[in-house]
Amino acid sequence: MEDTEQLQAQVRELEARLAERVDADSFRRVVESAPYGMVVSDAAGHIVLVNPKAVEMFGHSAGEFLELRIEDLVPPRFRPGHDGLRRGFHGHPEPRSMGAGRDLFAYRRDGTEFPVEIALTPLNLSSGPLVLSSIIDITRRKRDEEELVRYARKLERSNAELESFASIASHDLQEPLRKIRMMGERLAALCEEELGEQGLDYLGRMIRASGNMHRLIRDLLAFSRVGMRPEGFQKLSLAGPVQDALSTLELLIEDNRAEIVLGDLPVAEVDESQMRQLFQNLIGNALKFRRESETPRVEIHGTIDEFEGIPIVRVEVRDNGIGFDEQYHDRIFQLFQRLHGKAEFGGTGIGLAICKKIIERHDGRIYARSRPGEGATFIVELPLHQKPSAEKTPREP
Amino acid sequence: MIRECILMMADDDADDREFVREAFDKSGFRGEFHYAEDGGALVDYLEKAKASPRDRDCPMPDLILLDLNMPRVDGHEALRRIKSDEGLRGIPIVVLTTSDSEADIQKTYDQGVNSFISKPVGFAELVEMAGSLKKYWLELVKLPNDTTIS
Numbered sequence: 001m002e003d004t005e006q007l008q009a010q011v012r013e014l015e016a017r018l019a020e021r022v023d024a025d026s027f028r029r030v031v032e033s034a035p036y037g038m039v040v041s042d043a044a045g046h047i048v049l050v051n052p053k054a055v056e057m058f059g060h061s062a063g064e065f066l067e068l069r070i071e072d073l074v075p076p077r078f079r080p081g082h083d084g085l086r087r088g089f090h091g092h093p094e095p096r097s098m099g100a101g102r103d104l105f106a107y108r109r110d111g112t113e114f115p116v117e118i119a120l121t122p123l124n125l126s127s128g129p130l131v132l133s134s135i136i137d138i139t140r141r142k143r144d145e146e147e148l149v150r151y152a153r154k155l156e157r158s159n160a161e162l163e164s165f166a167s168i169a170s171h172d173l174q175e176p177l178r179k180i181r182m183m184g185e186r187l188a189a190l191c192e193e194e195l196g197e198q199g200l201d202y203l204g205r206m207i208r209a210s211g212n213m214h215r216l217i218r219d220l221l222a223f224s225r226v227g228m229r230p231e232g233f234q235k236l237s238l239a240g241p242v243q244d245a246l247s248t249l250e251l252l253i254e255d256n257r258a259e260i261v262l263g264d265l266p267v268a269e270v271d272e273s274q275m276r277q278l279f280q281n282l283i284g285n286a287l288k289f290r291r292e293s294e295t296p297r298v299e300i301h302g303t304i305d306e307f308e309g310i311p312i313v314r315v316e317v318r319d320n321g322i323g324f325d326e327q328y329h330d331r332i333f334q335l336f337q338r339l340h341g342k343a344e345f346g347g348t349g350i351g352l353a354i355c356k357k358i359i360e361r362h363d364g365r366i367y368a369r370s371r372p373g374e375g376a377t378f379i380v381e382l383p384l385h386q387k388p389s390a391e392k393t394p395r396e397p
Numbered sequence: 398m399i400r401e402c403i404l405m406m407a408d409d410d411a412d413d414r415e416f417v418r419e420a421f422d423k424s425g426f427r428g429e430f431h432y433a434e435d436g437g438a439l440v441d442y443l444e445k446a447k448a449s450p451r452d453r454d455c456p457m458p459d460l461i462l463l464d465l466n467m468p469r470v471d472g473h474e475a476l477r478r479i480k481s482d483e484g485l486r487g488i489p490i491v492v493l494t495t496s497d498s499e500a501d502i503q504k505t506y507d508q509g510v511n512s513f514i515s516k517p518v519g520f521a522e523l524v525e526m527a528g529s530l531k532k533y534w535l536e537l538v539k540l541p542n543d544t545t546i547s
């Protein structure tokens with residue numbers, strides 16, 4: 001009986017040792033091959049084991065490490081108090097990351113510092129409690145983060161500058177233009193006889209040119225203001241802004257004897273005045289690029305759909321006008337890009353660029369389907385709901 | 398006492414002052430046309446007019462045309478000073494400016510301006526504007542202590 005018990009005890013011990021050995025081996029392998037620095041230290045802070053990555057990070061040899069305490073890896077300015085923190089950890093040994101919320105730095109053999117992230121894992125060996133510090137050098141990540149923040153700030157600043165520049169420039173450019181036009185008109189009225197037919201013709205062309213430039217600047221100003229004066233997003237039926245746009249275009253619709261077909265228009269979270277401008281530009285374009293031989297017809301309808309898992313509103317503005325070749329698709333949404341001569345179709349080449357800017361502010365997209373001579377369909381897709389963070393643009397002072 | 402209509406224009410731009418004056422002439426305005434080159438000069442004029450009501454050179458205006466973008470004392474500041482003066486706040490003020498910014502429109506109405514007009518781009522439009530202003534502010538509207546003829 002006693003023999004049996006003794007034998008069983010021996011077997012248990014052997015099994016335990018074997019298990020310990022296997023564990024210790026696999027533990028060592030993990031430590032050796034880990035992609036981050038690993039330093040094992042005892043309760044007094046003496047380093048008992050390091051991995052090759054730690055050697056590479058800190059510049060101490062494996063042998064030198066065993067002469068060091070964990071405090072030697074901390075920059076001197078953080079050493080006071082580290083003792084207490086270490087004792088605190090051994091009092092409640094639980095795996096955790098170190099220095100929550102604070103920036104941590106490690107100290108190399110050559111006296112330089114580098115930013116790190118450290119996870120602490122308590123190890124309870126029969127020889128006593130140890131702690132495994134897993135260390136990641138985050139120099140690169142930090143640098144990338146800072147770079148990104150700097151870049152974002154720079155971008156924000158230059159965007160704001162650009163917008164206010166465009167706004168101020170447009171405004172101040174209008175001043176002299178208005179005078180050129182006024183003076184021209186006064187001249188034409190007061191000196192009609194002296195100017196003669198040719199003189200009046202030249203003057204007329206000057207006045208028309210300044211009128212064109214006035215429109216150009218006005219549209220450019222509208223474009224620059226899209227990001228500048230957000231009224232904020234609100235849930236509303238798109239039928240409202242479409243109706244408003246139609247009333248603004250009433251004369252044009254009557255003059256062209258155009259047929260307007262309104263379908264369903266869903267509710268979406270939008271900037272109302274910008275939607276008004278969007279539909280005014282799209283419907284205005286549909287009427288402008290009409291075919292002479294045909295009664296212009298504009299259909300506007302919307303549906304609710306999904307895009308990449310997000311509920312969206314899709315509104316189509318379809319016309320039976322001259323259409324365009326889709327190879328120019330991207331160009332028509334760019335500032336000042338036109339597909340036709342100014343004599344054929346007036347305008348400044350800013351309307352669709354404004355539409356695109358408005359839609360981008362709504363986190364949506366705008367595109368068109370068309371073939372020359374077969375009308376065009378402009379498709380606007382907007383998220384049904386705006387992200388709360390979408391409203392970041394500063395208000396105009 | 399019955400007297401002529403007095404029009405006061407505060408604008409730092411001499412060309413604009415000339416255009417507006419001509420436009421009012423053309424629209425049939427036969428009153429006096431006074432001007433100030435900035436908001437400070439406007440307020441000085443008005444205070445003087447208030448202090449000496451019998452001064453023939455400095456009559457109280459029946460309508461003020463106010464530019465916003467002026468050096469030294471701008472239109473907003475002039476507006477604030479006029480509207481906070483008991484004796485001056487009754488004079489109708491029409492802002493006539495190149496600005497068409499929502500922020501300016503909102504601010505000036507909050508400050509108690511009577512109308513906000515963006516300067517017309519053509520002379521014909523300017524004459525039309527002058528005609529409308531004359532008809533409305535100097536003929537149609539009844540204001541307290543109105544002793545003018547048009």
